[in-house]
Each structure stands twice: as C-alpha cells, then as structure tokens.
Amino acid sequence: MKKILLLLSALTLAIGLAACSSNDDAKTEKKEEPKEAASPKVDVKKELVKFYMDLGNKINAKDADLNAYVAKATKEDAKPEELPTAEDRAKASESAAAVDAELNSIQVPSELKDQKADLEAAVKDYAASYQAMADELKKDAPALDAADETFAQAEEKLGKVFETAKLLPPSLGKQVN
Known part of the structure; x- marks a missing residue:
C-alpha cells in the first residue's frame, strides 16, 4: 500500500511540474513575440x-x-x-x-x-x-x-x-x- 501511495505521489508531482513548466514556456513565448515583431532599435x-x-x-x-x-x-x-x-x-x-x-x-x-x-x-x-x-x-x-x-x-x-x-x-x- 505504501508503494502505491508513493507511486501516486510521484506521479502527481511529475504531472504538476510538467503542467507548470509548459505554462511558463507559453508565457515566455508570448513575451518574446512582440520583441521580434518590433523594428530593431537604433543605438x-x-x-x-x-x-x-x-x-x-x-x-x-x-x-x-x-x-x-x-x-x-x-x-x-x-x-x-x-x-x-x-x-x-x-x-x-x-x-x-x-x-x-x-x-x-x-x-x-x-x-x-x-x-x-x-x-x-x-x-x-x-x-x-x-x-x-x-x-x-x-x-x-x-x-x-x-x-x-x-x-x-x-x-x-x-x-x-x-x-x-x-x-x-x-x-x-x-x-x-
């Protein structure tokens, strides 16, 4: 029983980390898009x-x-x-x-x-x-x-x-x- 709970906890943790990770990637991509679309700034x-x-x-x-x-x-x-x-x-x-x-x-x-x-x-x-x-x-x-x-x-x-x-x-x- 302890093994099953340990496996379920590990699986839940892995799913949670994966979900958070993909969410951060989506935010990063959205933030980078406007920079690429804007014209290059002149120094x-x-x-x-x-x-x-x-x-x-x-x-x-x-x-x-x-x-x-x-x-x-x-x-x-x-x-x-x-x-x-x-x-x-x-x-x-x-x-x-x-x-x-x-x-x-x-x-x-x-x-x-x-x-x-x-x-x-x-x-x-x-x-x-x-x-x-x-x-x-x-x-x-x-x-x-x-x-x-x-x-x-x-x-x-x-x-x-x-x-x-x-x-x-x-x-x-x-x-x-």
Missing part, C-alpha cells in the same frame, strides 16, 4: 560615434598637405629654409578645397534622422571652414583666424549633438591635425 550613440569617425577619416584622407603647411607655418624658432613656400601654400589650398568638396558630399545616415539637421549644420560649418582656408591660402600672407573661428563653431554644434545623446563632445580638430 544612436553608436551611430553618432561611427558618423564622427567617418567624418574624421574622410578629412584625414584629403588634408595631408594642409597639415604639413600648418605645421611648418606654426613652428616656433623656424629657420628661413623651414618656413612654408609658395608651393606649400598652393598644395595646402588644394588640400583644403578637396576637404571642402568631400564634406559637401557627406550624407547623414538615416539612423540619425532625429539629429540630421544639427549634424548637417555642423558639417556645413566644417566645409565652410575648409573653403575659407583654401581661399585664404591663395594669398601671399594668409590669415586663417576666420577659418579657425568657423571650425570652432562647427565643433560646438557637433558637441551639442553629442551632449544631447549623453556623450562627451568630441574634438574633430584633434582627430584631423
């Missing part, structure tokens, strides 16, 4: 960083002669033969114009549609900065202060977009120089 932070890195890489691909000119022109205690030549200035101007053209062709990714207007404004200022450099470098005594101010405005605009996404504002100037 805005990741997309912003990707956009920023791409922006810097595109500038760096075109600004080697400009950076070489600036390095020579700003070198302290430079000897006369170390100062930039008219040829260096012409190459720097072409380099700045190439960066301007590259920046004008940049498209903000669709994943950043909420930040698109602000990002386009920043890129427009960056492009204007490089165009101002290109124009100024065509002169015998170029002054790049106005171009630097426009670049700083672009940095500020880009920084605000990053801060809105709870990211630290980047410095494109450090990445491209």
Whole structure:
C-alpha cells in the first residue's frame, strides 16, 4: 500500500511540474513575440560615434598637405629654409578645397534622422571652414583666424549633438591635425 501511495505521489508531482513548466514556456513565448515583431532599435550613440569617425577619416584622407603647411607655418624658432613656400601654400589650398568638396558630399545616415539637421549644420560649418582656408591660402600672407573661428563653431554644434545623446563632445580638430 505504501508503494502505491508513493507511486501516486510521484506521479502527481511529475504531472504538476510538467503542467507548470509548459505554462511558463507559453508565457515566455508570448513575451518574446512582440520583441521580434518590433523594428530593431537604433543605438544612436553608436551611430553618432561611427558618423564622427567617418567624418574624421574622410578629412584625414584629403588634408595631408594642409597639415604639413600648418605645421611648418606654426613652428616656433623656424629657420628661413623651414618656413612654408609658395608651393606649400598652393598644395595646402588644394588640400583644403578637396576637404571642402568631400564634406559637401557627406550624407547623414538615416539612423540619425532625429539629429540630421544639427549634424548637417555642423558639417556645413566644417566645409565652410575648409573653403575659407583654401581661399585664404591663395594669398601671399594668409590669415586663417576666420577659418579657425568657423571650425570652432562647427565643433560646438557637433558637441551639442553629442551632449544631447549623453556623450562627451568630441574634438574633430584633434582627430584631423
């Protein structure tokens, strides 16, 4: 008799566990279905960083002669033969114009549609900065202060977009120089 009661208890326990287990599976499946049906969520932070890195890489691909000119022109205690030549200035101007053209062709990714207007404004200022450099470098005594101010405005605009996404504002100037 004890064996029969023990068997019945074990059977009841097994049926009870099986019933609870299948009930939990059904609830889990129902909870997972809406997640699969919803569109994938965009990681805005990741997309912003990707956009920023791409922006810097595109500038760096075109600004080697400009950076070489600036390095020579700003070198302290430079000897006369170390100062930039008219040829260096012409190459720097072409380099700045190439960066301007590259920046004008940049498209903000669709994943950043909420930040698109602000990002386009920043890129427009960056492009204007490089165009101002290109124009100024065509002169015998170029002054790049106005171009630097426009670049700083672009940095500020880009920084605000990053801060809105709870990211630290980047410095494109450090990445491209």
